[in-house]
Amino acid sequence: MNTPIKAITAALGFMLCAISPSTHAEFPTDVQFSTAGNGVYNVTGINEFDWQSSGDLVVVNALPVPAIASGNTVTTFAQWVGLASIGNTVIVNVHGHARLNAMLAPDGGNISPNTLSKNGATCDAGSGCFEVTAAFSGEESATLIAPGIIQFTTLTGSYKFYFDDTPDSNVGNTDSNPPGPVNNNFIDGIAFLEGTLVGVSGLFQQGVGGNNLIRNTVDSYNTQYIEADPAGAGVSLSNTTFDTLITLIGTFDASVPDGDPIGKTPYVVLPLDLVLKADANSEFSAIEVTExxxxxxxxxxxxxxxxxxxxxxxxxxxxxxxxxxxxxxxxxxxxxxxxxxxxxxxxxxxxxxxxxxxxxxxxxxxxxxxxxxxxxxxxxxxxxxxxxxxxxxxxxxxxxxxxxxxxxxxxxxxxxxxxxxxxxxxxxxxxxxxxxxxxxxxxxxxxxxxxxxxxxxxxxxxxxxxxxxxxxxxxxxxxxxxxxxxxxxxxxxxxxxxxxxxxxxxxxxxx
Known part of the structure; x- marks a missing residue:
């Protein structure tokens, strides 16, 4: 479990709590995973998906709609950052993707199989490698609440988890065919879980970084790959989260190059876009359902x-x-x-x-x-x-x-x-x-x-x-x-x- 992220989020007071219980309330759940995609779960008791930290979060500089900053109409995020006054709000397009680094037990121990590729190319087993990736695209709102500090307020979009038995998600290697990018390697393979981004909370400080917690629905999932653990009649996965530490990219950090596509809806990164480093963990919730x-x-x-x-x-x-x-x-x-x-x-x-x-x-x-x-x-x-x-x-x-x-x-x-x-x-x-x-x-x-x-x-x-x-x-x-x-x-x-x-x-x- 990524304790530093949890601690930072809790200290800032933006941790989303569980929905008030009702007759059929959601509840936290571990999940189990089938690395063969055949419904035989050979990894059980997974409390979190720990995504690899890299430069894989992009804030699009061009705004989807003009914003107001200190009474001025602006059309780019950079302009808004330079002019915004306390209380000003901006809407931006965001895209991100990540590679699974580990499957974690409730005590934080790594229970990943040795066939999980953590670099997008090889695995500890030497053969039979697979990778799990995630990608999302959305529209996010943020409000300037103090000099240089913005608070995330709303988010809408969609995301998917992918299983690929041919690891190929190296940052900068888009598996594209000339004359331009047509896809990227973070969104190939089998989409085994997908859903909707429904909420975000957190803070970001200009020039420093921050954190957010994204709450997502699970709209559908392939039980040949993933299921609640223990699986039971009338129980279904209902929600996931992205609990994310956001930092600036350092000299030696991997980052998405200009011209590469990123996100669930492939967006080609432009030189003026803001590329950030994201270190996220995902937890799961389930709900009892009836017919x-x-x-x-x-x-x-x-x-x-x-x-x-x-x-x-x-x-x-x-x-x-x-x-x-x-x-x-x-x-x-x-x-x-x-x-x-x-x-x-x-x-x-x-x-x-x-x-x-x-x-x-x-x-x-x-x-x-x-x-x-x-x-x-x-x-x-x-x-x-x-x-x-x-x-x-x-x-x-x-x-x-x-x-x-x-x-x-x-x-x-x-x-x-x-x-x-x-x-x-x-x-x-x-x-x-x-x-x-x-x-x-x-x-x-x-x-x-x-x-x-x-x-x-x-x-x-x-x-x-x-x-x-x-x-x-x-x-x-x-x-x-x-x-x-x-x-x-x-x-x-x-x-x-x-x-x-x-x-x-x-x-x-x-x-």
Whole structure:
């Protein structure tokens, strides 16, 4: 176990705690691993994945949306760092990848097999080598809280763990074919576990470094490679973490060269991008599940902010808002009257300004929670994954983490932060498609013409109209926030529609 990282995180007070227990709460779990990928677990009692420290974390200099620094509009991270005042927030794209260095027991002992490659080329056994790598890509927000110190606030994106029986993940060796990079060796092999980045906490000091804790859902995993230990009926992996120490790259440290791709969505590193050294450990959580109901994991981004014939009754904002969202809901819905779930919505720019609302998360007030989860339309659309449902609605009680700008900033009914106001939230999801290249949802103009968001469209296998509606439509996300915790109170914020990027996954029951 990487004790120094744990100690630093705890001292700074940003360690995420477990979700408050409910009927089916998540719980920490060891995992077991099959190095042959055949479901025979020859490494058991794994408490942590210890990722190798190297220069494998990149902050993209070009900002996804312009930021404000001391009243000035800036378009790069470097500009923002040079001009930012206390309270200014910036949104950046981040990419990272890592190679597994060790599998650790609960006492911190190394229980890795001698066939695990720790250098991306060879292993102690001399033959039969394999490697495990991880990669992620996301969009992160950070706020300047003191001179030269930024606090990580929100993160949305996705990640994967890979198994490769031909180690080849040397930094700087991208296995690319001219004329340019088409892939990198940290994302080849079998993707045996994948999920969504749903939250981040921590600090970074300019010129020094820092730490963060990234909380992730597990959206799917291959039980031929990994399973909870001990495996039991009705138990499923639900979450992972990246507990990371971030430092500047030293003279002799490995680093990703300019022009190399990095991250789950391969991004070519540019000379002005910030490349950092990351030393991360991952722990796992599981949850008891039943055959009832459905559950949702995912996250994404939308830059249109449009509601088209939405199930939500009132559309306060009809366009121009950019927002990200992520979390997990209803794992399982059988845990009524207190369903499990956590959700973060970050309104980033546009007519409704800049704010973060969260509920059920470890960093949210204890009063926030998921109240109801409803699964509807028991037929999935193609090309979405097979599932008994394709739409999910949830209601809950949320709180504003912060309100930086916009009409809610001066609303007397909205008080952010600890001890602030509570608000009724209603969210609607539709799992209609899968993202294409770059994590972008596939666009089909006909969807916005004939698809009524929130409507039950029938069985796409027998209904020609339903099948047409479900062809290559992007996933749907809509949210409304009320003035108080009373569902009858006025709606003060409402956005939604077909999302631009990311992925919403409705999962079949786990037996």
């Amino acid at each position: 009832e109901g459905c559950r949702m994991t995912g996250g994404g981004v939308d830059g249109k902010g449009e509601i088209t014939l939405a199930k939500l009754a009132t559309a306060i904002s009809t366009g121009g808002n950019r927002y990200t969202f992520g979390g997990q809901i209803g794992a399982p819905t059988a845990s009524q009257p207190q369903p499990f779930g956590e959700w973060t919505h970050h309104q980033q720019k546009g007519p409704q300004g800049d704010f973060v609302l969260h509920l059920g998360t470890a960093s949210a007030p204890a009063e926030t929670k998921v109240v109801t989860v409803t699964c509807v339309d028991p037929v999935n659309c193609q090309p979405a994954r097979p599932a008994p449902f394709k739409q999910l609605d949830f209601t809950g009680i949320g709180a504003f983490k912060n309100v930086q700008s916009g009409p809610l900033k001066n609303d007397p009914l909205v008080v952010p932060g600890k001890g602030g106001t509570l608000h009724f939230v209603r969210v609607h999801f539709e799992d209609l498609g899968e993202p294409g290249a770059g994590g972008k949802q596939v666009s089909n103009p006909i969807c916005e013409t004939i698809h009524q968001i929130g409507a039950l469209v029938g069985d796409p296998t027998t209904d020609a109209t339903a099948a047409q509606i479900c062809t290559n439509c992007a996933d749907v996300y809509t949210i409304e926030i009320h003035a108080t915790s009373d569902p009858a109170s006025p709606v003060i914020y409402s956005v939604g529609g077909f999302i631009d990027g990311g992925n919403i996954q409705l999962h079949p029951p786990i037996k």
